[in-house]
């Protein structure tokens with residue numbers, strides 16, 4: 606982030622002292638602030654309207670360049686529970702938590718699962734020599750989504766000890782849906798004719814591919830890179846599609862689909878959307894689309910890819 610956290614904290618201390626002095630600020634429900642959509646959605650499945658839920662990264666926006674305003678930072682510092690992802694993209698959150706003099710009740714998704722590092726597979730461009738970072742897109746595999754549900758349920762039970770039974774019941778119902786989806790994924794993989802997939806751009810699906818046992822090729826590692834995709838990278842991916850006789854390539858939400866369309870044109874293959882669930886469009890958000898809905902749509906695309 607561009608602004609310096611230290612300067613902001615000075616302003617925040619002032620803002621916070623006003624907030625504390627104002628009894629009208631008293632709230633009846635605990636405030637849960639979520640940095641991005643996946644945890645916002647998971648929390649609403651478990652807590653419903655028992656908490657006042659806030660989403661920092663607005664629907665329809667690209668979350669990787671997210672630059673919080675003073676108001677948003679104040680919201681975080683005044684939250685009863687903060688749920689963030691952790692890792693490099695959320696470095697600003699860890700800095701804020703570290704430099705603030707308050708003890709914040711915060712949960713990072715990456716602490717709820719076993720993480721794997723981003724990796725450089727053949728043909729992927731950029732940063733091969735860099736120190737590998739933990740991949741942040743932990744929510745993309747159904748197995749991880751189940752663990753995250755359990756971890757978030759625990760955090761909510763600590764926040765609302767009188768509501769434990771209801772919270773656990775909601776989390777159980779949600780977990781059962783995730784387990785059913787997970788079983789469907791496994792059934793698709795048992796009948797798979799192909800185990801290789803190609804992503805025509807950034808790659809936030811390490812956990813999903815890992816769980817499904819898929820071999821993948823992608824243009825760019827992780828998904829924070831704004832790098833232009835080189836012609837040689839596109840040529841490599843076209844080569845993979847031809848050699849493996851793949852029926853299609855994947856692109857992610859909010860993509861301009863340029864690379865996917867180029868590969869499709871060159872090889873005659875199809876293009877399929879795979880939702881990373883980082884964020885949803887304003888329209889989907891208002892329609893109440895959930896991560897589970899998007900993961901179900903992903904299953905249809907994965908089925909096409911593996912045959």
Ligand SMILES: [Zn+2]
Pocket residue numbers: 669742809827828829883
């Ligand atoms: Zn990402």
